[in-house]
Amino acid sequence: RSGRAAALRARMEERLLGARFRYLNQQLYTGSSRDAARLFRDDPAAFHLYHRGFERQVQRWPERPVQRIVRYLRRRPASLVVADFGCGDCTLAASVKNQVHCFDLVPLSPRVTVCDMAKVPLAAEAVDVAVFCLALMGTNLQEILAEANRVLKLGGTLLVAEVASRFEDTRAFLRAMTQLGFKTVSKDLSSSYFYVLEFTKTGPARPGPAPGLRLRPCLYKRR
Numbered sequence: 545r546s547g548r549a550a551a552l553r554a555r556m557e558e559r560l561l562g563a564r565f566r567y568l569n570q571q572l573y574t575g576s577s578r579d580a581a582r583l584f585r586d587d588p589a590a591f592h593l594y595h596r597g598f599e600r601q602v603q604r605w606p607e608r609p610v611q612r613i614v615r616y617l618r619r620r621p622a623s624l625v626v627a628d629f630g631c632g633d634c635t636l637a638a639s640v641k642n643q644v645h646c647f648d649l650v651p652l653s654p655r656v657t658v659c660d661m662a663k664v665p666l667a668a669e670a671v672d673v674a675v676f677c678l679a680l681m682g683t684n685l686q687e688i689l690a691e692a693n694r695v696l697k698l699g700g701t702l703l704v705a706e707v708a709s710r711f712e713d714t715r716a717f718l719r720a721m722t723q724l725g726f727k728t729v730s731k732d733l734s735s736s737y738f739y740v741l742e743f744t745k746t747g748p749a750r751p752g753p754a755p756g757l758r759l760r761p762c763l764y765k766r767r
């Protein structure tokens with residue numbers, strides 16, 4: 545019957561989407577941010593597919609991490625200028641009164657400025673808050689976080705929400721962050737899904753290796 549054939553077809557499409565999402569996701573976590581930029585520039589369809597898969601993943605979680613960032617910003621003055629690195633569909637910008645600079649590789653929303661987050665078109669010390677919500681993806685984390693440091697004002701806030709299982713050694717990670725000019729202000733490690741870390745910029749990033757910065761790739765299981 546055609547109903548059953550359609551259901552089978554839908555299930556096969558679902559499987560294929562899942563497999564392509566996991567493959568793209570793995571590429572984003574195991575290559576540099578430049579590789580990611582090239583990947584999506586050459587194949588914008590891959591980006592949309594990635595985002596459909598991403599949406600599906602986060603819908604399974606009890607809370608969307610970006611909602612935590614929204615709550616944080618609503619408690620603070622709306623005059624603070626924000627940079628959202630890897631903004632996705634710009635949920636953050638749409639949910640707060642603040643001016644939010646939205647950066648991503650492909651525009652899911654007209655608010656997005658398309659760029660590699662390792663090099664954003666902002667002047668030095670232009671923002672009060674820098675956000676990475678599930679967006680610390682490339683292998684060049686140090687370069688990406690140094691860029692956040694560059695655009696942040698001294699005393700400005702860096703917020704990181706990241707999948708809990710990516711942290712191999714949280715203390716080593718936080719220690720490495722001090723080398724990048726960020727002091728830990730608060731850390732919420734209570735969720736088994738994701739951590740929320742808050743830092744202030746204490747000065748410029750110091751060059752040199754910061755091995756503790758490593759995060760595991762976030763590889764989703766087949767379901």
Ligand code: SAH
Pocket residue numbers: 572576577578580581598609610629630631632633635647648649650659660661662676677678679681682
């Ligand atoms: N912050 C959003 C989206 C998270 S998904 C949210 O919480 O809903 C991670 C996002 O980072 C994706 O939209 C992906 O395209 C983006 N991204 C990955 N590498 C990037 C890079 N090098 N430069 C800019 N954006 C990047």
